[in-house]
Amino acid sequence: MKSKEKISGHCRQLRLGAIGSQVESIADNASAEGISYLEFAEKLLDIEIQHRNLKDMERKTKEARLPITHNLQEYDCSLVEGMPASRLEQLKELTWLDQKFNLIVLGPNGIGKSFLSAGLCHHALKNGYRAYFRAMDEIMTMLRTRDISKPAMADYKRLQKAHLVVIDDIMMIDIARNEANAFFHFINMLHEKTSFIITTNKSPKEWAETIGDEVITTAILDRILYRCEILKLNGESFRLKNRKTIFSSID
Structure with missing residues (x-):
């Protein structure tokens, strides 16, 4: 018991949270399996690395601010004109991302433009890229307030280092001339250093x-x-097709 408490204390000091919480069960399994000390050490480090x-x-x-729907495995290419499964694959x-190419996802409302772009953003994250999803109004709010708001400035600096920035629903809000100028400088700052995915109707x-x-x-x-x-995407609106109602059907 003293050994377990001592190891747990060492793990807390070294910030090895996963090892500290599982070391006893790992040791028991290692003993039952009869593995070597080196294999035991490897298991401990594997668990800590996976946890981190x-x-x-x-x-x-969390920093990417992905919408709830962002799992590309759930994206059904058969429901959308202009996005065959081969193109999605x-x-x-992500060769386009390595080549600093941009994507404009164009089409009517409700056909999954945000779903597709968020899915590609999440896929980029899983592959080690710095990727962020922002609605157009979030971008403009950040640009307006970055000099007076620490969170806005922090987000601005975060996007400066991005490999990919998704701008969702671009041109859905009217932009004043001074704001348009700020948006131009934002795009220009990231030009040829960052890829954009832009969704728009x-x-x-x-x-x-x-x-x-x-x-x-x-x-x-x-x-x-x-x-x-x-x-260029086309098709029937997913939202209208799958519209929910609070009323039960009445014959």
């Missing part, structure tokens, strides 16, 4: 109507479209 990797992934997922290889030609400044719009598009694939 899990915690690290949980932290990264190619996107999952408006074609790039329509973006000027939201921004209200053709020069700034052209400058933004020049950077986004320089190395970019436009994925």
